[in-house]
Amino acid sequence: MLNWDLLSNALVSGVLLGGLYCAVAVGVTIAFGMLDIVNIAHPAFIMMGAFIAYFFNANYGVDPLVACIVAAPFAYIGGRLMYRLYYLAFERHGEESLQGLAFFFGLLFIIEVGLLLIFGVDYRFVEARYIGPGINIGFVSIPWRMLLPLIVGLLMVGGVALFNAKTFTGRAILAVSQDPGALRLVGGNPVKIKEIAFGISIATAIIAGALLIIIQPVEPSIGRDFIGRVFAICVLGGMTSLPGTVIAAMLLGIAETLTTTYLGPSWSPAISFGILLLTLGVRPAGILGR
Amino acid sequence: MSLHSTGNPAISEKRARLSARTIVPLVGMAIAIAIVFFGLDWVGTDYGYLAAYTVLQYVVLATAWNILGGYAGYVNFASAAFFAVGVYTSVIVYKTVQLPLIATIPLAAVAAGLLGLAVGYLTLRLRGTFFSIATLALSVVMNTLVVNWAFVGGSRGVYVLRPQNIDYFGPYTRYLCIVMLIMAIISVLIARAVERSWLGRGLAALKDDEIAAECAGVPALRLKLAATAISGALMGAAGAPFPFFVTYVDPATAFSLSIAVNTIAMPLIGGTSTWIGPVIGAVLLGSLQQIATVTISSALNLLIVGVLMVIFITLAPNGIVGLVQKIRERRT
Numbered sequence: 001m002l003n004w005d006l007l008s009n010a011l012v013s014g015v016l017l018g019g020l021y022c023a024v025a026v027g028v029t030i031a032f033g034m035l036d037i038v039n040i041a042h043p044a045f046i047m048m049g050a051f052i053a054y055f056f057n058a059n060y061g062v063d064p065l066v067a068c069i070v071a072a073p074f075a076y077i078g079g080r081l082m083y084r085l086y087y088l089a090f091e092r093h094g095e096e097s098l099q100g101l102a103f104f105f106g107l108l109f110i111i112e113v114g115l116l117l118i119f120g121v122d123y124r125f126v127e128a129r130y131i132g133p134g135i136n137i138g139f140v141s142i143p144w145r146m147l148l149p150l151i152v153g154l155l156m157v158g159g160v161a162l163f164n165a166k167t168f169t170g171r172a173i174l175a176v177s178q179d180p181g182a183l184r185l186v187g188g189n190p191v192k193i194k195e196i197a198f199g200i201s202i203a204t205a206i207i208a209g210a211l212l213i214i215i216q217p218v219e220p221s222i223g224r225d226f227i228g229r230v231f232a233i234c235v236l237g238g239m240t241s242l243p244g245t246v247i248a249a250m251l252l253g254i255a256e257t258l259t260t261t262y263l264g265p266s267w268s269p270a271i272s273f274g275i276l277l278l279t280l281g282v283r284p285a286g287i288l289g290r
Numbered sequence: 291m292s293l294h295s296t297g298n299p300a301i302s303e304k305r306a307r308l309s310a311r312t313i314v315p316l317v318g319m320a321i322a323i324a325i326v327f328f329g330l331d332w333v334g335t336d337y338g339y340l341a342a343y344t345v346l347q348y349v350v351l352a353t354a355w356n357i358l359g360g361y362a363g364y365v366n367f368a369s370a371a372f373f374a375v376g377v378y379t380s381v382i383v384y385k386t387v388q389l390p391l392i393a394t395i396p397l398a399a400v401a402a403g404l405l406g407l408a409v410g411y412l413t414l415r416l417r418g419t420f421f422s423i424a425t426l427a428l429s430v431v432m433n434t435l436v437v438n439w440a441f442v443g444g445s446r447g448v449y450v451l452r453p454q455n456i457d458y459f460g461p462y463t464r465y466l467c468i469v470m471l472i473m474a475i476i477s478v479l480i481a482r483a484v485e486r487s488w489l490g491r492g493l494a495a496l497k498d499d500e501i502a503a504e505c506a507g508v509p510a511l512r513l514k515l516a517a518t519a520i521s522g523a524l525m526g527a528a529g530a531p532f533p534f535f536v537t538y539v540d541p542a543t544a545f546s547l548s549i550a551v552n553t554i555a556m557p558l559i560g561g562t563s564t565w566i567g568p569v570i571g572a573v574l575l576g577s578l579q580q581i582a583t584v585t586i587s588s589a590l591n592l593l594i595v596g597v598l599m600v601i602f603i604t605l606a607p608n609g610i611v612g613l614v615q616k617i618r619e620r621r622t
Binding site for chain 2: 105225267273276
């Protein structure tokens with residue numbers, strides 16, 4: 001006998017979790033999908049955001065989300081510098097496949113161990129007024145700490161979509177993934193465009209970090225659990241498609257909460273990998289891919 | 291007269307130089323190993339064997355990684371997962387039929403090799419990036435599997451009893467060290483054989499330009515699968531003696547970050563294009579870490595490895611071997 005109470009709660013919290021996954025994966029859709037930069041260190045930057053939120057919340061009582069939105073422009077500049085280094089060292093020589101991957105792996109590792117040395121292995125959490133209370137609709141309960149990330153996550157994806165559709169730079173980001181030569185003909189500098197886009201990607205990671213630490217306590221090594229998730233979402237969503245990212249994030253969120261509800265939480269890290277492998281094996285173009 | 295006849299002095303001279311260039315380091319290595327071993331026997335402490343074991347284990351892992359990563363350019367991030375498959379195969383054998391270690395190693399190699407084949411079959415047909423991403427996620431999944439598997443200890447871990455002494459070899463640590471040494475030599479020989487065979491040449495062609503190579507008739511998928519299986523099998527083999535080495539295994543040690551990072555950092559720092567690169571990287575980084583863990587914390591230790599790796603791939607992409615070659619060329 002199916003328990004509707006349990007199922008509907010699981011579905012709702014799956015969608016809420018999908019909101020977080022939107023925020024987490026949108027940067028990967030930009031960097032990996034649109035720019036073809038395999039930034040496997042993206043989850044590490046998310047953790048960095050989470051600990052920025054923790055640091056300012058624990059020491060100065062700043063709202064975690066505000067802290068990370070203030071930090072985002074700095075992350076943007078950092079991201080631009082990082083892409084420039086990446087371009088000069090690897091992409092210019094066409095060496096990005098092996099060495100670029102190893103470069104980002106090194107970064108991932110340096111950030112993780114760095115956070116570990118600074119903050120230790122304890123789980124850290126933040127305090128804010130909206131963590132705790134929730135809304136009850138019938139037998140479904142929606143905590144604010146889950147609803148806020150959903151709203152912010154969707155706003156982030158919407159913002160990026162709007163930027164890509166309305167501005168020259170945004171359209172150039174889409175163009176650079178398809179034909180850098182043609183972009184140069186209409187007066188865009190592909191390297192500079194990629195630099196800007198990568199900066200945006202890192203900035204989204206920092207904000208996603210704030211959302212993550214609002215939802216759950218965080219320690220440096222849980223970033224690794226997100227590697228499979230973000231790439232599963234990106235691939236399942238069709239690499240470059242932002243609506244695809246949202247759909248895939250929701251699907252993964254629902255799949256994970258269903259597993260947690262019916263099999264137990266210790267199995268949920270394996271779900272994203274299953275989805276990733278299945279997508280790669282059956283339909284590498286993803287659900288909304290061309 | 292064919293060009294390949296040995297009558298051509300330039301070619302035969304080149305061949306002679308080539309063979310000298312490979313025999314000299316091999317002989318050098320053998321002498322170094324002998325010195326280290328007699329030295330360790332002379333010192334007579336267990337710590338020496340433990341340190342040597344760890345360094346040799348990294349020689350196997352780095353060499354194995356390089357067969358796919360260095361020769362074919364496919365980055366495998368799941369070395370810890372393949373290693374752990376070896377570790378847990380060994381644990382399962384220990385808890386069921388209790389075969390001797392020598393018989394367990396091939397089983398571990400087969401298990402890890404099959405894992406390599408399975409993951410490779412699903413992802414190697416696509417661009418190399420997808421393979422790398424899949425391997426990244428693979429470690430997390432294998433970890434999840436083991437944590438949920440109570441028979442092999444789950445997240446609490448499992449104890450493995452080992453004999454104090456073993457016939458003909460003396461203390462068990464010394465025996466483990468010798469086993470690992472033999473495995474290191476075998477894996478270096480395999481890597482060398484792969485490098486010089488049609489397999490290595492095919493992989494090198496794929497690394498340069500996969501589409502062109504495929505058009506020229508290189509069976510891309512089959513070569514990549516072969517390399518993944520060999521590489522995975524060697525990593526699994528390296529994991530098999532591990533439970534007896536540490537006597538207590540839990541997922542955190544079997545899937546440790548230091549294995550994942552070192553296995554990639556060592557070939558990249560040593561140089562990925564030849565078999566000697568990973569060996570140099572493993573011996574250098576491995577011994578440095580053995581010395582450093584005594585003096586500084588292991589987290590800081592790993593941070594240094596990560597930073598070194600990033601510096602090397604940015605500034606010296608061909609590793610130490612590449613640097614040495616550059617200096618030699620400048621001299622001549």
